Amino acid sequence: MPEAYDAIAPFYEQNWGSQFFSNAKGLFSKLMFRRLGSKPRVLDLCCGTGEFAAWLGQKGIAATGLDSSSRMVGRARINAPGAEFVRADMSAFTLPQRFDAVTCFYNSINHALTAPSLQGVLQSVNGSLNPSGWFLFDGIDEQGYLESWHADEVVRNSDQVCSIRYRYDRDQRLAICNITITGSGPERQYELRQRPYCRTELSEALVAAGFTVELVHPIHDSYPLQGRYAILARTKGNTDVSRPQITAPPGVRSISANRT
Numbered sequence: 001m002p003e004a005y006d007a008i009a010p011f012y013e014q015n016w017g018s019q020f021f022s023n024a025k026g027l028f029s030k031l032m033f034r035r036l037g038s039k040p041r042v043l044d045l046c047c048g049t050g051e052f053a054a055w056l057g058q059k060g061i062a063a064t065g066l067d068s069s070s071r072m073v074g075r076a077r078i079n080a081p082g083a084e085f086v087r088a089d090m091s092a093f094t095l096p097q098r099f100d101a102v103t104c105f106y107n108s109i110n111h112a113l114t115a116p117s118l119q120g121v122l123q124s125v126n127g128s129l130n131p132s133g134w135f136l137f138d139g140i141d142e143q144g145y146l147e148s149w150h151a152d153e154v155v156r157n158s159d160q161v162c163s164i165r166y167r168y169d170r171d172q173r174l175a176i177c178n179i180t181i182t183g184s185g186p187e188r189q190y191e192l193r194q195r196p197y198c199r200t201e202l203s204e205a206l207v208a209a210g211f212t213v214e215l216v217h218p219i220h221d222s223y224p225l226q227g228r229y230a231i232l233a234r235t236k237g238n239t240d241v242s243r244p245q246i247t248a249p250p251g252v253r254s255i256s257a258n259r260t
């Protein structure tokens with residue numbers, strides 16, 4: 001997975017970053033901002049190229065971004081010089097500081113491909129929050145992938161062409177994105193995978209990981225128009241969270257998150 005994002009990093013800001021940033025900014029402004037105290041610290045999981053972290057800094061919020069792709073983090077450091085960035089896997093991280101809120105935007109949670117991986121994300125987030133801290137994220141369910149992941153896209157920069165084929169595999173319950181990069185150097189191919197999660201699955205996983213679910217908010221103003229939602233959860237405290245076993249939902253096969 002990090003290799004695929006390393007490959008698309010040179011195309012990301014120009015083609016997707018600003019659109020995704022407007023989604024993040026809108027959700028944070030609507031659902032999170034007023035709940036924070038003075039001088040909050042926010043961790044942005046799967047921070048991409050750092051547009052949202054830069055905006056948080058402009059709002060007086062101390063931002064840390066975390067992402068598994070070194071090239072996405074490299075771009076983020078340029079875009080948000082006032083923020084801190086960490087290269088890590090969202091399903092297994094510990095950071096030295098605690099945060100008042102953690103965010104994770106634009107189907108990034110869907111990159112957790114298995115139940116243990118999702119469990120690792122939620123436990124890592126819980127462990128990084130201050131008492132009563134918030135977790136705000138958005139995700140896509142199966143309806144959203146069925147609507148939106150049957151497309152082909154071609155984007156270019158000055159010396160390379162990036163062709164992307166989006167498909168949803170109902171049998172595997174996986175959204176698969178095949179990426180081909182041509183231009184300078186030999187042709188390169190990558191694959192990205194995402195797993196749909198319905199609101200109930202995520203709400204149950206959050207409760208099992210020590211959160212209360214404060215609200216579930218359907219999103220109809222960004223693509224796909226159906227099947228995207230935001231969830232705001234609050235930690236009940238992270239000192240004695242046991243490691244509950246979350247079983248894979250029916251029909252979900254266990255697939256290693258490291259395959260892509």
Ligand SMILES: C[S@@+](CC[C@H](N)C(=O)[O-])C[C@H]1O[C@@H](n2cnc3c(N)ncnc32)[C@H](O)[C@@H]1O
Pocket residue numbers: 001002005016017020021024045046047048049066067068069072088089090091104105106107108111
């Ligand atoms: C769809 S992009 C969203 C980026 C950003 N949140 C935005 O809204 O533009 C997904 C991001 O998640 C990162 N990512 C994917 N899997 C990850 C993982 N297991 N741990 C940390 N970052 C991951 C990718 O490198 C990429 O930057």
